[in-house]
Amino acid sequence: MNQAQMKQAVGQAAVELIRPQLDSDSIVGVGTGSTANCFIDALAQIKTEFDGAVASSEATAARLKSHGIPVYDLNTVSNLDVYVDGADESDHHLHLIKGGGAALTREKIVAAVAKTFVCIADQSKLVDVLGAFPLPVEVIPMARSHVARELVKLGGDPVYREGCVTDNGNIILDVHNLSIVDPAQLERDINAIVGVVTNGLFAARPADVLLLGTPDGVKTLKP
Numbered sequence: 001m002n003q004a005q006m007k008q009a010v011g012q013a014a015v016e017l018i019r020p021q022l023d024s025d026s027i028v029g030v031g032t033g034s035t036a037n038c039f040i041d042a043l044a045q046i047k048t049e050f051d052g053a054v055a056s057s058e059a060t061a062a063r064l065k066s067h068g069i070p071v072y073d074l075n076t077v078s079n080l081d082v083y084v085d086g087a088d089e090s091d092h093h094l095h096l097i098k099g100g101g102a103a104l105t106r107e108k109i110v111a112a113v114a115k116t117f118v119c120i121a122d123q124s125k126l127v128d129v130l131g132a133f134p135l136p137v138e139v140i141p142m143a144r145s146h147v148a149r150e151l152v153k154l155g156g157d158p159v160y161r162e163g164c165v166t167d168n169g170n171i172i173l174d175v176h177n178l179s180i181v182d183p184a185q186l187e188r189d190i191n192a193i194v195g196v197v198t199n200g201l202f203a204a205r206p207a208d209v210l211l212l213g214t215p216d217g218v219k220t221l222k223p
């Protein structure tokens, strides 16, 4: 099984996992990225079994709508049982790095609202210590240089993601060379920098389950 097939397998596995809890009133939280796209395509096959979705990005909203799945504003939704999304890295506690697709802030908001967060990823994303993948930080544009200096004080090497404007109109700094031994503390420290919208560490709200694509099939990991 190659990487693309593993992504399809975990997308399908996520649909099978959540399907028993769906009913005609259910709204599904949907993440962003190539693995989340596999989930969307699999979800479309059962679109008559739930009401609609909340999207974590404009790209995801467009893909959901292209399948005829209604997309709701999160503010109109009182109950979100499940959120399904990919990740750039996961450790064995299911602390994540996300934001490779620049959708981290909306992803973190939807994950915070959902009762259950199902992460889907191929096996290349599972690591012992987070940080080989540069940590994305969404920043208010006028604070870019200030935030970059503060990130250097925290031991990282921030790099401006050229040409990237988030769905919220902000910029991304990718922080290289972090060895993240305490993800929850670093998540708090970076979010405390004035000008930071949020960072791509999901430690305060880790995933509840990780469906990991491997050549031997999909494995289920829990913290």
Ligand SMILES: O=C(CO)[C@H](O)[C@H](O)COP(=O)(O)O
Residues within 6 Å of the ligand: 031, 032, 033, 034, 035, 036, 085, 086, 087, 088, 097, 098, 099, 100, 101, 102, 103, 104, 107
């Ligand atoms: O956090 C994300 C987008 O902001 C994605 O979940 C992450 O980048 C993984 O993407 P892919 O499934 O394409 O590898």
